[in-house]
Amino acid sequence: MKIENIELRRVRLPLVSPFRTSFGSVSEREALLVHVTTADSEGWAECAAEAEPLYSSEFLDGCELVIRDHLAPRLNAAGERLTAERVAPALAAVKGHRMSKAALETAILDAQLRTSGVSFGGYLGAVSDLVPAGVSVGIMDSIDRLLAAVEGYLDEGYLRIKLKIEPGWDLAPVRAVRERFGPDVLLQVDANTAYTLADARHLARLDPFDLLLIEQPLAEDDMLGHAALATLIQTPVCLDESIESARDAAAAITLGACSIINVKPSRVGGYLEARRIHDVAAAHGVPVWCGGMLETGIGRAANVALAGLPNFVLPGDTSASSRYYAQDLTKPFVLEDGHLRVPTGPGIGVEVLPDVLHDLTVSSSDIRF
Ligand code: SMG
Numbered sequence: 280m281k282i283e284n285i286e287l288r289r290v291r292l293p294l295v296s297p298f299r300t301s302f303g304s305v306s307e308r309e310a311l312l313v314h315v316t317t318a319d320s321e322g323w324a325e326c327a328a329e330a331e332p333l334y335s336s337e338f339l340d341g342c343e344l345v346i347r348d349h350l351a352p353r354l355n356a357a358g359e360r361l362t363a364e365r366v367a368p369a370l371a372a373v374k375g376h377r378m379s380k381a382a383l384e385t386a387i388l389d390a391q392l393r394t395s396g397v398s399f400g401g402y403l404g405a406v407s408d409l410v411p412a413g414v415s416v417g418i419m420d421s422i423d424r425l426l427a428a429v430e431g432y433l434d435e436g437y438l439r440i441k442l443k444i445e446p447g448w449d450l451a452p453v454r455a456v457r458e459r460f461g462p463d464v465l466l467q468v469d470a471n472t473a474y475t476l477a478d479a480r481h482l483a484r485l486d487p488f489d490l491l492l493i494e495q496p497l498a499e500d501d502m503l504g505h506a507a508l509a510t511l512i513q514t515p516v517c518l519d520e521s522i523e524s525a526r527d528a529a530a531a532i533t534l535g536a537c538s539i540i541n542v543k544p545s546r547v548g549g550y551l552e553a554r555r556i557h558d559v560a561a562a563h564g565v566p567v568w569c570g571g572m573l574e575t576g577i578g579r580a581a582n583v584a585l586a587g588l589p590n591f592v593l594p595g596d597t598s599a600s601s602r603y604y605a606q607d608l609t610k611p612f613v614l615e616d617g618h619l620r621v622p623t624g625p626g627i628g629v630e631v632l633p634d635v636l637h638d639l640t641v642s643s644s645d646i647r648f
């Protein structure tokens with residue numbers, strides 16, 4: 280495949296409601312789209328980084344720079360022998376920057392699959408046509424507001440609720456949701472690294488609420504802390520930020536640092552590494568689920584395809600477009616009985632809406648090959 284051009288396009292989409300986590304609040308999603316053009320096709324992807332380096336060390340301006348100055352030239356040097364499978368080896372000399380690498384690999388994979396008429400789901404090995412949808416509910420100003428939000432999502436049909444927590448917003452919201460909506464609601468929490476091992480006794484007070492899991496309670500580099508915590512609480516520990524590769528996944532499982540993994544292709548450098556994590560986890564009998572980074576329809580399409588793989592046994596943070604955006608960049612993903620449908624068209628299987636894209640674009644630039 281010979282790449283002719285890589286367009287980097289910044290877009291800004293207002294969120295339907297602000298989303299607050301332990302590291303901050305966002306009311307719009309600024310995203311970096313990667314649009315690859317080849318002689319006979321094109322491919323789209325979305326870089327999951329945010330404007331500020333709060334979820335991880337990557338951030339949008341940094342991603343644009345590393346793609347332009349360090350990653351794209353290496354793809355250019357690979358010439359016509361480049362395939363999606365050769366992107367990661369071609370970029371391996373550059374340390375880290377997984378979200379930037381993931382966006383490039385995904386756009387190139389989209390172009391490659393569009394050329395051969397294969398869907399993402401077909402390529403990755405999806406076995407489900409519909410994947411169960413969960414929803415991630417941000418930290419709110421009051422318990423009443425939280426209960427109203429959760430009630431709305433349950434009425435829409437979401438099959439699992441994830442509550443964002445932080446010190447001061449943990450036991451009370453979980454208790455309130457359990458009391459109001461009962462023991463049958465699939466419920467889990469995500470701390471985004473807000474605690475330390477010294478909080479183990481406090482976190483054990485979540486045990487009676489029968490949570491599916493607690494996601495990333497401790498710092499991303501605290502693998503041993505998570506292993507210790509897992510012996511001190513009954514709630515299963517799930518890792519998100521800590522897992523950046525299949526090797527991390529193998530280490531975490533072997534250490535007992537987690538018994539469930541949140542797979543985000545963006546965080547781990549792309550869909551090929553995400554599938555390897557799926558496979559490593561499956562071999563160990565560890566279930567996985569697909570995380571989210573407030574993706575537009577472009578990123579969501581590929582995530583939903585990944586979530587169709589057999590070891591994605593828990594509902595993902597793969598919500599309908601309307602949970603995030605009044606106007607998505609693609610035809611919206613809608614809930615069907617609490618599920619999203621895996622696209623079947625070539626590549627990511629969705630088309631970018633040109634007028635919407637134009638209206639939401641903040642800037643764009645080309646890297647000519
Ligand atoms: O895409 O529905 C979504 C967001 C899911 O909670 C979510 N993501 O740590 O899992 C996580 C967070 C990270 C993104 S916060 C902007």
Ligand code: MG
Nearest residue numbers: 469494495519
């Ligand atoms: Mg998380």
